[in-house]
Amino acid sequence: MKYMLLIYHEEQALGEDEREACYQESTRLIHQLKAEGQFLAASPLQPTAMATSVRVREGKRFVTDGPFAETREQLGGYFLVDTQNLDAAISIAANIPMARKGVVEVRPLIELPGLPVV
Template sequence: MKYMLLIYQDELTLSEVDREECYKESTELAHQLKANGQFLSANPLQPTSLATSIRVRDGKQLITDGPFAETREQLGGYYLVDVTDLDEAIGIAARIPLARKGTIEIRPIIEIKGLPTV
């Protein structure tokens, strides 16, 4: 079963040194998951100041700068994993470095037949 592990944190709380250490630990975790056959994808996201949101209402596009909603924590990155069950996904989420400072949301993926593959 595939799960998206969404990493939320206050993007202003990490120093550059902390951010680089987090990237290092996250890369190590990704390699461990790949060795276990669980890794599908992972990436950090650029800051919300570079985000663009779009809404379509009555056939008209409304494009705004920034994230879709005001929150204390922002979506900062993700892991996409293929595991046996939710318990296994929880175990991986607990190992993500930013779980110690932010929140990891675990969401099962709906697999739609006919979508292109990478």
């Protein structure tokens, strides 16, 4: 089953050195997951100041700068994994470095038939 592991944290939670160490630790985890056949994708995200939100209401498009939600913790990155069950996905989430500073939401994907294979 495929799971999206959504990483939420305060954008200023890490200094530059800590951020680089986090990226290196995440890269090691990704290589481990790849070797185990569980890795599908992962990436940190640019800061919310780089975000653009799009809404369509009554046929009109509305584009605004920044994230949709005003919260303390922001979506900062993700892992996409393919595991046997929720417990395995939770174990992976616990090994994501930012789980120690923020929160990792584990959410199963709905696999729609007929989509192109990437």
